[in-house]
Amino acid sequence: MTVTAAGPAAHDTAGRPAHRDPGVLRWLAAYTSSMLGDSVYYLALSWAAVRAGTPTQAGIVMSVSALPRAALLLAGGVIADRLGPRRVVIGSDAVRCAAALAVAALLFLTGPGLWPLALLALVFGAVDAVFLPAVGALPARITAPDQLARVQGLRGLAVRFASVAGAPLGGLGVALGGAATAFALAGLLIAVSVPLLVSVRLRDLPADGTDAPRGTAWTDLKDGLRHIRRHRVLAPLMLTIALGDLGFAGPLNVGLTLLADRRGWGAAGMGWVLAGFGAGAGAASLLLTVRGRVPRAGLVTGCACVTGSVAVGALAFVPALAAAVGVAVLVGLLTGLSGALCGALLQTQADPAHLGRVAAVAGLVSLGLAPLSMPFAAAAIGVWGPGPVFAVSAAVCGLGGAVALVAPGLRRAELPG
Structure with a gap:
């Protein structure tokens, strides 16, 4: 694929901070709308499946x-x-x-059924397998390159906004017309992203390699x-991400x-703790x-991982709800900072021609490995306590943070500036 030339319009934005770049803002609007649609979709799917x-x-x-998401992610x-x-x-x-x-149209015409919902979930899972690496690249x-940290902050803010606003929007759709209306709303929100993305101009990247002769997909x-295994930064960074997500999930x-x-905090107390975590992560993105x-x-990534791990462990030993909320804010701040970095x-470290594959591996270690810890954590808490x-x-x-601090290439890694 030939990368779209930057052209004069794109060069006019050179040197601007990402949050003042019209192209980045169009991408951000598209990403936010797509994530809002995702949030509404998951609520609608849950409601329709229960019914x-x-x-x-x-x-x-x-x-x-x-x-399908885990099985096809690397191919994506x-x-x-x-x-x-x-x-x-x-x-x-x-x-x-x-x-x-x-x-949505099917539910408007008929009643809710499990097979259409399962098929929709399969489609979303398969499409996510190509969507997630592309979004990461x-x-x-x-x-x-010197604006990528700022873009990660903007992306984090978009994710937080979508998670907060998506549930009420989905609930409103269900209240107005049931799951069918909520699915229609999700589809329309996702549709908004398409023309916005079409209008985004792409930069020419050095050593892009996408026009080079290719072999098979394998x-x-x-x-x-x-490329990841031999890279002095990417290899330990993948291990840091895997261990961090595995212990965090x-x-x-x-x-x-x-x-x-x-x-004895109840659902409301748990909601306050989650809100504290979200506030901390949002502060890191901001x-x-x-x-x-x-x-x-x-170095900051490794230190944030190590310090954040202490805060994660402290959550189980804080008896008062207010203190737990404060610890959750610290967890969100440190894990949000390390995740964005x-x-x-x-x-910035991956070769431009490999960005999609690098993002796919990162997604696989997060989405494939981390959820495996949840049933084991639940069973272990039942036996030994939290x-x-x-x-x-x-x-x-x-341990993930220690990898970042011990590996010389990752510890000394800098963002362009």
């Missing part, structure tokens, strides 16, 4: 998308690199929009994995629910958006 079947059947429908990275990330994101959003609107094509995949998902139940560049990014380092389980999870997170 159409038993709780067990609804759980199966909700988890159906995980298998190859596709993103071969076709270009913007083209893949546009195509993915178009398919997801059409699928959501088709199910796109920022480097729309802004200068050869491309092996080449991408070899259990306590902050199922573990927090069980902890709130044991402490900090990166305003500041733009963090000196000694590799990891994303920026991935995009304290030991949170402590072990914190140690795993801290």
